[in-house]
Amino acid sequence: xxxxxxxxxxxxxxxxxxxxxxxxxxxxxxxxxxxxxxxxxxxxxxxxxxxxxxxxxxxxxxxxxxxxxxxxxxxxxxxxxxxxxxxxxxxxxxxxxxxxxxxxxxxxxxxxxxxxxxxxxxxxxxxxxxxxxxxxxxxxxxxxxxxxxxxxxxxxxxxxxxxxxxxxxxxxxxxxxxxxxxxxxxxxxxxxxxxxxxxxxxxxxxxxxxxxxxxxxxxxxxxxxxxxxxxxxxxxxxxxxxxxxxxxxxxxxxxxxxxxxxxxxxxxxxxxxxxxxxxx
Numbered sequence: 001x002x003x004x005x006x007x008x009x010x011x012x013x014x015x016x017x018x019x020x021x022x023x024x025x026x027x028x029x030x031x032x033x034x035x036x037x038x039x040x041x042x043x044x045x046x047x048x049x050x051x052x053x054x055x056x057x058x059x060x061x062x063x064x065x066x067x068x069x070x071x072x073x074x075x076x077x078x079x080x081x082x083x084x085x086x087x088x089x090x091x092x093x094x095x096x097x098x099x100x101x102x103x104x105x106x107x108x109x110x111x112x113x114x115x116x117x118x119x120x121x122x123x124x125x126x127x128x129x130x131x132x133x134x135x136x137x138x139x140x141x142x143x144x145x146x147x148x149x150x151x152x153x154x155x156x157x158x159x160x161x162x163x164x165x166x167x168x169x170x171x172x173x174x175x176x177x178x179x180x181x182x183x184x185x186x187x188x189x190x191x192x193x194x195x196x197x198x199x200x201x202x203x204x205x206x207x208x209x210x211x212x213x214x215x216x217x218x219x220x221x222x223x224x225x226x227x228x229x230x231x232x233x234x235x236x237x238x239x240x241x242x243x244x245x246x247x248x249x250x251x252x253x254x255x256x257x258x259x260x261x262x263x264x265x266x267x268x269x270x271x272x273x274x275x276x277x278x279x280x
Contacts, residue, residue, distance in 0.1 A: 001134050004029065010070035011036040014060060019130060023121040024083040030127065031056040032135060033066050037073035044141035044166075044277035045131065046270070048078045049123065049150030049157075052182070053101045056080045059147075062259035068267045072274035075137050079127055081149070083116040097182050098189055104177070105153030106201045108190035117190055120201075124157060143214075143273045145169040147262055148226075151218075152177055155203035155236075159211040167276035169217040169269045171262050172224055175236035176204040182230050204232070207239040216240070216247040217272045219265050221255030248272075 004016040012035040021028040037043050046069070048059050056078045059065065069076050082088075082103035089112045091099035108117035132139040143166045146154035151173025158168035177183025178198045187198040199205040207213070220233040227233065233249065240247045255261040 001130060009033065009066045012038065012066065012070050014066060016056070021083070021122055021126060023118045023126045025116050026083045026085040026088055028080055028084065028122070029056050030077060030079040031060045032078070032131070033060065033069050033076045034135065035070045035073050035075065038075060038136045042136050042138040043073050043075050044143070045075045045077060045137040045139070046273050046277070047123070047128075047142065047144045047154075048076055049105060049144065049146030049153040050078065050081050051146070051148030051150050052081070053096050054081050054150075055101070058259070059262075062263065063266050064263045065266050065270060068270040072270055074270065074274060074277065075135070077127070077131055079123060082119065088116050089113060098186055102149065102186060104149060104183075104186045104190065104201070105157065106187070106190050109197070110190060110192050113190050119153075120157070123153065124161060141166060141277045143167040143169075143277055145171075145269055145273065146173070147171040148231075148257065149174055149182070151175075152183075152201075152203065155213075156201050156206060158213055159203060159206040160200070162212055165214050166279070167215045167217075167273050168213060169272060171218075171265070171269075172220050172226070172231055172257050173203070173218060173233075173236070174231055176202055176232045178202045178205060179235070180230045180232060204235045204239045207236075207243055207245065210243070213240075213245055213247070215272070215276055216245070216249075217269060218247065218249040219252055219261075219269075220250070221252050221257065221261050223254050224257040224261075226257055
């Protein structure tokens with residue numbers, strides 16, 4: 001693990017690292033904010049999963065999360081959204097919603113993607129092990145959140161790993177990727193044509209099948225131009241109600257899909273996670 005950069009921020013440190021990722025067969029970058037508390041003790045850790053086209057740097061430069069992470073004494077780890085490198089395959093047409101920047105947090109099973117696009121294993125296993133080994137975090141106190149494609153990742157990873165995360169939250173998540181154009185394109189490419197295989201990475205399908213969630217918070221802007229076609233927050237609400245899952249899912253009037261929306265409510269999300277991470 002090689003440190004690429006470090007910047008003092010709210011008496012903590014905003015750091016960036018690179019390392020060779022075995023699960024992705026390439027060199028990966030990730031960003032970490034360590035609050036001032038981390039200079040004297042191990043701190044809880046919150047994993048942020050970004051959306052389509054993002055790298056590990058979008059969130060740390062746009063969301064304004066460091067102020068709140070410093071106040072609550074929480075580390076935030078922000079990985080990249082896909083494998084990277086000259087040998088890593090990309091969408092042949094160069095589209096933004098498949099290939100580089102669009103890993104969808106799944107383990108691809110179809111060639112050529114299966115040799116590199118194993119983002120699920122990277123987020124669930126490889127990256128947390130690396131972080132726990134080299135950084136002053138308490139691996140027993142983890143939570144996860146994300147935006148759009150990353151909101152999908154946060155929800156499905158929490159659902160597929162019961163007991164692992166203290167809490168989960170999302171901004172404008174892709175709630176039912178098996179039922180929207182973004183998900184259908186990505187899952188066909190990464191997982192093949194058998195739609196039953198896709199259900200393992202669909203939050204609504206997982207909840208319907210009986211999977212449970214830790215405490216859940218979701219914010220969705222009503223002016224989000226992707227809401228009706230791609231995101232389907234209503235289906236997540238319906239699935240949680242049908243299965244008796246308590247969830248704080250709110251529509252926010254006038255907000256869109258951007259980082260302005262995330263920055264407006266990031267403090268509430270970090271406070272929500274802090275309460276879960278500090279509980280005994």
